[in-house]
Amino acid sequence: MAMKPRITLVGAGNLGSALGVSLRQAGYQIDAVVARARGRSLRKAQSLAKEISSRAVSTRRARIESEVVWLCVPDSQIARVAESLVTNLLWKGRVALHSSGALTSDELSALRRCGAAVASVHPLMTFVRGSRPALAGVPFAIEGDAVAVRVARRMVADLGGTPFTIRKRDKAAYHAWGTFASPLLTALLAATERVAAAAGVHAKAARKRMFPILQQTIANYVGLGAADSFSGPIVRGDVETVRCHLRVLEEIPPAREAYVALARAALLYLPAKNRRLLGEVLK
């Protein structure tokens, strides 16, 4: 396969858009952006295609000519889209990739049966509407057929990312880890805003006022590790303070549940004084 194979992206959503732009910047030709034959879907694909000097085509009409096809559709659609692409080209000698964190390359077995080499290639990064993070420095978990893995590793390296091998059987746990690192961290911050509201601080102001402490916490964690970054009433063993928090949080049950679950995890994984008493308070 050529050093820089041509690529077809299927799906112009959050990942597809960020990936398309980064691949183009890394010198890859994006042959086509494939979308469902619906007005809104095609418009999104057209807008991305324009940005990355490509063309938008609908799934039904897609005559794919590229050496690599990268499926950027929701996890639930990967196998279905793979099935639907079986007749779009001769797959022998081509590479098909998807980017699910939890699912393995076996989701693409319909294309593997037609002769394609397949792999899953998951960036450990968050992509949302309104932000397109650069992929430089991003770790990518990769598993699949040898040829597809080789091609994917080279593409990731060209993007400035860091490829690493993940075993098929570890993918679910790997993705649960990633979910803790970003989506559930965001859920924690959403709960945090509700607690700020109980203290009379609106969400927008809370976000702004929390920024310095959030930044410092992440910097401490990355630089010092979890144990040496842990401050607050649990490490000090301030049992009465924790009791008082639990009382006020009775007004916000989901936030109280999150507090108790995380405080219990802290008693297991982090330094704490008055561990036994705190354990009783948190029952």
Ligand SMILES: NC(=O)c1ccc[n+]([C@@H]2O[C@H](COP(=O)([O-])OP(=O)(O)OC[C@H]3O[C@@H](n4cnc5c(N)ncnc54)[C@H](OP(=O)(O)O)[C@@H]3O)[C@@H](O)[C@H]2O)c1
């Ligand atoms: N977002 C992240 O942070 C992130 C991070 C790492 C990996 N991933 C992985 O990336 C993949 C895509 O996630 P995403 O967040 O980019 O999702 P998304 O923003 O919802 O985008 C999905 C895209 O797929 C299109 N699509 C849906 N069903 C389709 C079908 N049957 N045929 C053709 N196109 C279809 C959607 O278009 P229409 O609905 O408009 O038709 C949309 O453009 C997933 O496997 C996910 O696990 C995401």
